[in-house]
Amino acid sequence: MDLSTIRKKLQKKDKYHYSAPEELVTDVRLMFWNCAKFNYVYDSLCGSTEWLFVHLQPDSEVAEAGRCLDEFFEDKLKEIYPDRHFPSMQQDDSDSEDVESQN
Numbered sequence: 001m002d003l004s005t006i007r008k009k010l011q012k013k014d015k016y017h018y019s020a021p022e023e024l025v026t027d028v029r030l031m032f033w034n035c036a037k038f039n040y041v042y043d044s045l046c047g048s049t050e051w052l053f054v055h056l057q058p059d060s061e062v063a064e065a066g067r068c069l070d071e072f073f074e075d076k077l078k079e080i081y082p083d084r085h086f087p088s089m090q091q092d093d094s095d096s097e098d099v100e101s102q103n
Helices: 003-009 021-039 061-080 096-102
Strands: 040-046 051-058
Touching (some): 021 040, 021 061
Antiparallel strands (some): 040 051
């Protein structure tokens, strides 16, 4: 998932446009998960229903920028939808299979 795909899906003329805020939130969280997965040195702790990402050290400025933007997005999401719960992304929702199959 990337910003250009999200941007296209925000346009009504796109046949895959978002029909609900949950769809946008899922794609944005997937983008941040992939950013962290491919740009961080990390440990992943799995719970029964949610994953917890434990940051050890960013590999690059890209990783640090992704982390900051992720925090900003989550803060704004709570501000815009204070009474709404958006399900957490599951760890196996990553785009990594797509990347691995291309290599």
